[in-house]
Amino acid sequence: MWAGGVSSTAAGRDDDDDGSTRKKLRLTKEQSALLEDRFREHSTLNPKQKVALAKQLNLRPRQVEVWFQNRRARTKLKQTEVDCEFLKRCCETLTEENRRLQRELQELRALKFAPPPPSSAAHQPSPAPPAPFYMQLPAATLTICPSCERVGGPASAAKVAAADGTKAGPGRTTTHHFFNPFTHSAAC
DNA sequence: GATAAAATACCATTTACGTCA
């Protein structure tokens, strides 16, 4: 069933000052700054907050809504880039690990079929290296701070997931996993 | 209580505009 597109589009048009087609305006620095501030507090807005913020910014509620949508999309994109970079590093590390293990295997095989050494200096297999970083840090828990664009840790992500989820009225339950600056401020 | 329709929120994608090198 489809109603969202109609309602959201119509709402946008209804809010328009004139009935013309889209008129793209760049937001002022002050408007962007306040929007960013609010986004850092919460990546979603309930209708009351949206209207209040729009009034404060002298914008239409639809513009505020669109801004938050686009901002969430940008954050998600950044997060994807970080995840991608992380996986690339994982791949490189695993490739290197694989090479190392192959070499070790060859060494062990060579020892097995070689005659015993004359002295007691038996071969000691190289000690196991410390667990690589990718084993300690699941990719899904990496998060980006929207303000400083740096990667946050698993603890922040868990806190965000627990703390987030304010929404009034019907519609999709908020399951977003964006960065919460209040759980991250120390890192920034 | 079950159900279909309506309402709402959100997302992915696309379009179009403003800016800058």
Place this chain on the structure above:
DNA sequence: TATGACGTAAATGGTATTTTA
């Protein structure tokens, strides 16, 4: 000045969830 690249505001079309009759 013209232009292409890029960032982003806005539009569009879709899904998921909640409310309501």
